[in-house]
Amino acid sequence: MQLAVLGGFAMASLAPLLHQWFGAQTPRVMALLPAAIAAWLLGQWPVIAAGEVLLLEWAWVPGLDITLTFLIDGLSWLFALLITVIGALVLVYSGEYLHGHRDLPRFLVVITAFMMSMLGLVLADNLVTLFVFWELTSITSYLLIGFNHTDPAARKAALQGLFVTVGGGLALLAGFVMLAVAGDSWSLAELVQRGETLRDHALYTPLLLCVLIGAFTKSAQFPFHFWLPNAMAAPTPVSAYLHSATMVKAGIYLLARLHPALGGTELWVTTLSLVGALTMATGAFLAIRHTNIKTLLAYSTVMALGTLTMLLGLGTPQALTAFVVFLLAHSLYKGALFMVAGILDHETGTKDVTAMGGLRRAMPRTAAVAGAAALSLAGLPPLLGFVGKEAMLASVLAAEAWRPLILLLAFTAAFLTLAVAAIVALRPFFGAPRETPTSPHEAPSAMLAGPALLAALSLVFGLAPGLLDPLVAATLAGIGAPASGVHLALWHGLNLPLALSLLSLALGLLTYRYWDRLRARLACLAPLMARGPEAGYEALMAGMVAFAGWQTRLLQNGHIRNYLAMTLLVLVGLVGHALFFRHTFTLDVDLDVYLHEAVVAGLMVAGAVAACVMRSRLAAVAALGTMGFSIALTFVLFSAPDLAITQLLVETLTVILLVLVLFRLPRFATLSTPLERLRDLAVAALTGGLITLLMLSVLSGERLPRISDYMVANSQPLGHGHNIVNVILVDFRALDTLGEMFVLALAATGVYAMLRFHARDHATARPAPPRESDDG
Amino acid sequence: MEPLIAVAIGILFAAAVYMMLRRSIVKLVIGLMLISNAANLLIFATAGMVRGAPPLVPEGLSAPVGPVADPLPQALVLTAIVIAFGVLSFAVVLVRRAWEIVGADDLDKMRDTDT
Numbered sequence: 019m020q021l022a023v024l025g026g027f028a029m030a031s032l033a034p035l036l037h038q039w040f041g042a043q044t045p046r047v048m049a050l051l052p053a054a055i056a057a058w059l060l061g062q063w064p065v066i067a068a069g070e071v072l073l074l075e076w077a078w079v080p081g082l083d084i085t086l087t088f089l090i091d092g093l094s095w096l097f098a099l100l101i102t103v104i105g106a107l108v109l110v111y112s113g114e115y116l117h118g119h120r121d122l123p124r125f126l127v128v129i130t131a132f133m134m135s136m137l138g139l140v141l142a143d144n145l146v147t148l149f150v151f152w153e154l155t156s157i158t159s160y161l162l163i164g165f166n167h168t169d170p171a172a173r174k175a176a177l178q179g180l181f182v183t184v185g186g187g188l189a190l191l192a193g194f195v196m197l198a199v200a201g202d203s204w205s206l207a208e209l210v211q212r213g214e215t216l217r218d219h220a221l222y223t224p225l226l227l228c229v230l231i232g233a234f235t236k237s238a239q240f241p242f243h244f245w246l247p248n249a250m251a252a253p254t255p256v257s258a259y260l261h262s263a264t265m266v267k268a269g270i271y272l273l274a275r276l277h278p279a280l281g282g283t284e285l286w287v288t289t290l291s292l293v294g295a296l297t298m299a300t301g302a303f304l305a306i307r308h309t310n311i312k313t314l315l316a317y318s319t320v321m322a323l324g325t326l327t328m329l330l331g332l333g334t335p336q337a338l339t340a341f342v343v344f345l346l347a348h349s350l351y352k353g354a355l356f357m358v359a360g361i362l363d364h365e366t367g368t369k370d371v372t373a374m375g376g377l378r379r380a381m382p383r384t385a386a387v388a389g390a391a392a393l394s395l396a397g398l399p400p401l402l403g404f405v406g407k408e409a410m411l412a413s414v415l416a417a418e419a420w421r422p423l424i425l426l427l428a429f430t431a432a433f434l435t436l437a438v439a440a441i442v443a444l445r446p447f448f449g450a451p452r453e454t455p456t457s458p459h460e461a462p463s464a465m466l467a468g469p470a471l472l473a474a475l476s477l478v479f480g481l482a483p484g485l486l487d488p489l490v491a492a493t494l495a496g497i498g499a500p501a502s503g504v505h506l507a508l509w510h511g512l513n514l515p516l517a518l519s520l521l522s523l524a525l526g527l528l529t530y531r532y533w534d535r536l537r538a539r540l541a542c543l544a545p546l547m548a549r550g551p552e553a554g555y556e557a558l559m560a561g562m563v564a565f566a567g568w569q570t571r572l573l574q575n576g577h578i579r580n581y582l583a584m585t586l587l588v589l590v591g592l593v594g595h596a597l598f599f600r601h602t603f604t605l606d607v608d609l610d611v612y613l614h615e616a617v618v619a620g621l622m623v624a625g626a627v628a629a630c631v632m633r634s635r636l637a638a639v640a641a642l643g644t645m646g647f648s649i650a651l652t653f654v655l656f657s658a659p660d661l662a663i664t665q666l667l668v669e670t671l672t673v674i675l676l677v678l679v680l681f682r683l684p685r686f687a688t689l690s691t692p693l694e695r696l697r698d699l700a701v702a703a704l705t706g707g708l709i710t711l712l713m714l715s716v717l718s719g720e721r722l723p724r725i726s727d728y729m730v731a732n733s734q735p736l737g738h739g740h741n742i743v744n745v746i747l748v749d750f751r752a753l754d755t756l757g758e759m760f761v762l763a764l765a766a767t768g769v770y771a772m773l774r775f776h777a778r779d780h781a782t783a784r785p786a787p788p789r790e791s792d793d794g
Numbered sequence: 795m796e797p798l799i800a801v802a803i804g805i806l807f808a809a810a811v812y813m814m815l816r817r818s819i820v821k822l823v824i825g826l827m828l829i830s831n832a833a834n835l836l837i838f839a840t841a842g843m844v845r846g847a848p849p850l851v852p853e854g855l856s857a858p859v860g861p862v863a864d865p866l867p868q869a870l871v872l873t874a875i876v877i878a879f880g881v882l883s884f885a886v887v888l889v890r891r892a893w894e895i896v897g898a899d900d901l902d903k904m905r906d907t908d909t
Contacts, residue, residue, distance in 0.1 A: 578901065579815045586811060609797050619802045626809040626832075629824055642827055645806075649831055652799070656843040657863035664872050668879045672827070679886050680820065684899040689817040698815040706808025709836065713800040716840055726866035730849065733865075734856045742849040742862075746869040758873050765880035769887045 019088050019141070020076045022055050026134035033126040045113030046464075048126060049106040052133060056102035059095060066095045067488050069495050073143065073207060082146075083204045089143035093496025096342070096489065097140040097271050100349045101264055105133045107353070107468035112255035114465040115360055125165060129256065132158035136264045140271050145194045145204045152190065152236070152268065156183040159265050163252040172251035178555065182235050182245045190232025196225035201279070210278040210498065217283055226280055229272070230289060237269030237323045240297040241551035247304075247316040254360030257312055258353050266319060270326045270345070278498025281333055290331025292420060295427040297324025302434035306533065307540050307547075309372045311359045311442060315352065318395065318438045321431050322348045325410060328424065330497075332413055338499040340409030342490045343483075343506065347394055347402040350476045354391035354469035355442060358384060361465055362446055367455030371441055372534075376451030380458040383466055385447040390473040392443030394480065396436040396526070397519065401480035404519075405506055407432065411515040429518060436526025441533060483508055583701050590704045597711060604718055615655060622648035633686060639676045643669060660743045799839045806832035819889050819899045826885055830878035834871045841867035 029036075029051055037044045065072060072090035090098070112129070116122050135154035142148040157180070164176030200219040201209045209216070216222060233239075238246035246266060250257055260266060273290070280286060301320030308314050322344070329341040361384050363369050366377070378385040390401065397407030414421070414428045460466075479486055483506035490506065510516065529536065573584065625645030632638040646669035653662035690698070729750055730742055737745035747755050810832055813825030841864045849865035851858050893899055 579817070582811075583815060611795050611798050615795055616798065619798055623802050623805045626806045626828055629828065630809045630813055635820070638824060642824065645828075646831065649835060652835070653838070656795070656838075656845060657848040658838065658868050658871075659848050661838070661868055661872055661875070664875050668875055672879065672882060675883055675886060679890050680823075682890055683820050683893055684818075686818060686820060689900055689902075698812055701815065702808040702810075702812035705811045706804040706806075709807045709832075710800045710804030713803060713836065713840055714797060717796050717800070721842070724864050724866070726864050729865060730862065731857055734851045740851040740853065742851065742858075742865040743868045743872065746865055747872065751869060754873060758877055761877050762880045765884040768884050772887045772891045775891070 019055075019058070019074050019090075020086050022051070022058070023134050023138050023141070026051055026055075026137070027131055030127050030130035030134065033130060034123040037123040037126065042113065042117060044122070044126060045109045048130060049109035051130075052102040052105040052109070055137070056099060056106065059090075059099050059102065062090065062095065066090070066092055066492050069492060071207065078144075078147065083144075084146045085144045085205070086147055087143040087205070088141040089207050090141060091496040092489070092492030092494070093271070093274055094140045096346070096493050097267070098137055100267075100346075101133065101136050101140065104259060104264075104349065104353050104472070107471065108255050108259045108357075111258070111357055111360070111465055111468045112253070114462055115255050115364060116253065121165070125162075125253070128158055128161045128165070129259070132162060132259075132264070136268065139268055143206050145198055145206065145209075148206070148272075149187070149191055149194055152232075153184065153187055155265055155268060156180060156187060156236075159183070159249075159260060162256045162260070163249045165253055165256065166251065169251065175245070175248040175251040179245045179249050181559075182242055182555070186232045186235025186242070189228045189235075193225050193228030193230075193232060196221045196228065197279075200225060206275060210275075213279045213282075213498075216279050222280075222283070223285065226283075226285060229276065229280070233269035233272050234293065234327075235269070236272075237266050237327065238297075238320050239269070239293050239324065239327055240300050241554075243297060243300060243320045244550065244552035244555065246320055247308075247313050250310075250312040250316050254312065254356060254363060257316070258356030258360065266323055267345070267349075270323065270330070273327065273330050274341070274497050277330060277333070277338075281330070281498070287331050287333060287419060291328050291417065291424055292331075294324045294326070294328025294331055295420075295424045295431075297321070298328060298431040299427040299434075300324070302431040302438065304547075305438045306434055306441070306529065307537060307543075309537070310369045311362060311371050311446070312356070312369055314371070314438055314442060315355055315359060318435055319348075319352060321435055322352065325428075325431070328428070329410060329413060332417055334413060334416060335494075335499050336409065336416060337413035338494055338497055339490060339506075340406065340413050341497070342493045343402070343409055343486065344406035346479070346486070346489075347406040347476065350472045350479075351391040351394035351401075351403055354387060354472035354476070355395060357465070357469040357472075358388040358391065359442075361461040361469075364465070365456065365458040365461060366446075371445045374446035374452060374454060375449040376447070377458055378447040379451070381447075381460050383470070384461055387466065387469045387473045388443050388447065390477055391469065392439040394473075394476040395442070396439035396523075397432065398436075398523070399480070400477070400508055402476045402483065404480060405483045405508060408510060408515045408519065409506075411518050412510075412513075415514055429522060432518070433522035433525040434529065436522055437529035437533065440526065440530040444530070480508065579698075583698070586701055586705050590708045593712070594708055597708075597715060601715070604715075615652075618648050618651045618655065621645075622652070635680055635683075635686060636677075638686075639673060639680060642676070643673045646672065658743075660741065795843050796839060799835070799843065803832055803836050803839065806835065817901050819892065819901055822901070823882070823885055823889055827878075827882055830874070830882070834874050834878070837867055837874070838871050 029048065033044065033048065036047060040047050062072065069092075072088075074088040074090070076086040076088070078084050078086040088094075109126075109129070112125065113122075116125060119125070132155060135151050135158055138151035139148060139155060142151055160176050160180040163179050164173050166172045197209065197216070198204050200221045201212045201216050203209055203212070219225075235242045249260065252260070298321050301317045301322075301324055305314050305317030305321065308317065325344055326341055326348075329337045329344065359369070361381075362374065362377070365381065365384075366374055368374065394401035394403030397403045411428065411432070414425050417424055486506055574581075622645050625641045625643075625648060628641035629638045629645065632641055646665065650662045650665040650669060653659075653665055726746075729746055733739055733742040733745040737749040739745035739749070806828060810825050810828035813821045813828060816822060816825070844861075844863040847860070847862045849858065849862045849868065896903070
């Protein structure tokens with residue numbers, strides 16, 4: 019199985035090559051892989067149905083407890099099956115939708131990689147692996163949303179989706195680390211066994227909040243819902259896939275997976291059911307404000323995700339059963355509806371439902387598929403959506419906390435969703451035919467096959483929901499609910515949920531009837547909408563850019579000495595902190611100094627200080643010379659004759675060079691204010707003080723054995739030289755010396771080149787710079 | 795001797811940093827010279843300062859008699875002195891060239907690359 023997923027990534031990278039071989043058939047060829055995985059999963063059904071958990075072990079980084087082990091139980095089986103089946107259908111569908119598109123190979127690369135990331139996400143047993151796949155889905159979905167990269171809106175939407183989901187991903191990572199610490203394991207299979215420990219752990223609240231932020235951003239829960247409708251900038255097959263089976267369900271999957279480990283507490287129940295219910299109502303309400311068919315469907319996805327979160331929050335066996343049914347129903351009808359939306363867009367050239375009408379004559383089969391899927395969305399019998407909605411309403415009615423509020427929100431969402439379903443299924447196909455940018459034809463069967471299959475499944479499972487009983491039971495086992503006694507039925511008798519359904523049907527149809535008028539009325543809410551969470555996101559982004567600009571102007575101001583001062587202050591701060599607080603600083607040195615040594619050191623210091631304060635350049639050069647020769651004397655006094663010779667030579671050359679060149683340079687000018695000089699003096703004093711303290715600290719510490727004993731012992735026998743320093747330079751460390759020669763050669767070349775330029779400039783009679791003859 | 799030289803090195807570093815923070819480009823060159831000397835001395839002194847025991851092998855013997863000063867830091871410093879000279883001569887010529895072209899010795903006036 020792991021090989022199949024990793025192979026999928028390999029196949030994704032080969033897509034351009036495959037496209038050269040198979041041409042327009044490539045998507046169908048590539049669809050074979052998810053189809054094969056789906057077949058393998060179906061083959062595992064007897065094991066899953068028996069309630070067993072498959073653990074496919076695969077070590078990845080054993081030292082860090084990171085494995086590529088796959089965990090297949092009812093929950094991940096269901097998700098994996100949805101991902102592969104809908105994935106295969108979407109691949110076939112996109113072959114038609116993007117037929118002849120210049121960037122089809124690129125699309126195939128990204129969508130296949132996305133599919134495999136998603137598959138890895140739902141199958142991973144290890145938290146780290148799950149997180150890696152989680153982030154991979156964020157990145158690949160970014161590439162998918164921004165597929166039409168020439169469109170600025172698509173780029174913006176892609177970036178928005180990426181920021182929101184990856185920002186949530188950061189919180190999730192923190193949550194996972196705390197989860198692993200609290201549960202003492204990185205394996206989900208083990209963590210779900212340790213619910214008691216986790217719920218009583220001191221880290222429970224922070225870790226739950228972090229995980230919830232991750233899941234809520236991914237699954238577009240209020241107030242992070244805004245990125246999902248914007249993500250409609252993606253090609254329609256992507257929307258069908260992202261919004262039916264995958265990406266947005268990742269958060270839901272995670273919550274369901276962690277339900278046995280973290281669920282059931284008051285915090286869990288309150289947060290999930292309230293956020294879910296609020297998302298539900300928000301999504302449904304925002305949907306009816308729009309006329310773009312994809313936006314309508316996207317907001318209804320927000321509604322569905324809210325429903326799923328709410329049901330997980332309620333957490334009763336009834337609610338969890340409703341969760342599974344609703345999940346399946348939504349995946350089936352939403353995939354179908356998005357593909358229908360793509361067909362409409364493809365055939366009519368518009369996405370605006372108010373611009374379409376009477377299409378049922380031209381596209382009868384599309385109309386039938388759309389009708390079936392929309393009935394399921396509306397939650398009307400005899401489709402699976404109805405079973406899901408009845409179960410949802412029943413569990414809301416049985417809610418323990420916040421019942422009136424949740425019920426109100428759920429009911430609002432239900433009737434508004436019904437209106438959305440009516441808008442999507444009735445508006446384009448019925449009424450008077452309208453002129454559309456391109457004249458509509460029936461869609462090719464390859465495009466229609468996918469939605470037709472999904473709609474048919476909705477119908478079959480709706481008519482005979484009993485077929486799903488074992489599947490629901492197996493999935494419930496993965497969510498950690500008692501699985502016994504699950505029995506789904508289309509007809510529950512006359513009860514309160516049915517009455518609510520009828521009421522919502524009436525209200526929904528009314529909404530549909532007066533939709534145009536209602537929309538005009540809702541337009542007055544636009545200023546309010548402009549202040550929604552998306553405005554907060556925009557403000558955050560603008561604030562970040564402004565902050566970055568401010569601190570760049572402050573820190574990166576183009577003055578090299580400010581960089582230097584900043585770097586040095588940071589160095590002094592960090593090293594100084596380590597020196598005094600992380601290290602017990604002791605001053606344990608004995609001072610044995612002869613007078614002549616002290617005089618030499620004094621001369622050295624006097625030379626350095628004089629070089630800084632002299633107003634005359636010649637005096638400064640002389641002071642530097644004094645310092646250099648004092649250093650040479652120090653080398654003589656402390657057993658380094660070679661250094662002394664080199665220093666003397668170099669110092670002489672330096673003085674000559676300075677005298678030659680410096681007097682063609684301007685005099686010293688006083689450019690800084692006294693305050694600036696004081697500030698620089700402080701930086702300089704701090705740096706110098708730190709160096710002194712560091713050196714004293716090194717000297718008072720324990721001496722490590724020298725590493726040059728080998729060189730001392732072998733200088734004569736191996737190197738045949740009596741001067742050990744020389745032998746090191748030309749023999750033991752000869753390559754260093756070679757490098758040094760290169761540096762000198764480069765410097766010499768540079769010097770020569772610059773002087774030559776100078777000569778040529780003079781030849782072209784460039785006005786000579788002001789020359790100064792005296793030394794001031 | 796080491797504590798005294800540590801203080802001296804600290805003063806050398808402080809002088810170097812002060813000069814490198816000046817706006818005058820000539821002072822920057824002086825700062826460069828000071829800091830390379832200070833760094834050389836730091837490496838040399840941190841390895842331990844030994845009087846009268848240069849790392850030489852007496853004629854006719856294969857190893858020095860008794861302990862000698864550590865030759866490795868000396869070799870490193872020797873390389874560093876020579877490279878510092880290379881860098882310095884390059885910097886000096888560069889500064890002079892910049893002065894010729896830009897006509898300013900104030901670093902704040904050298905913010906434009908188009909001169």
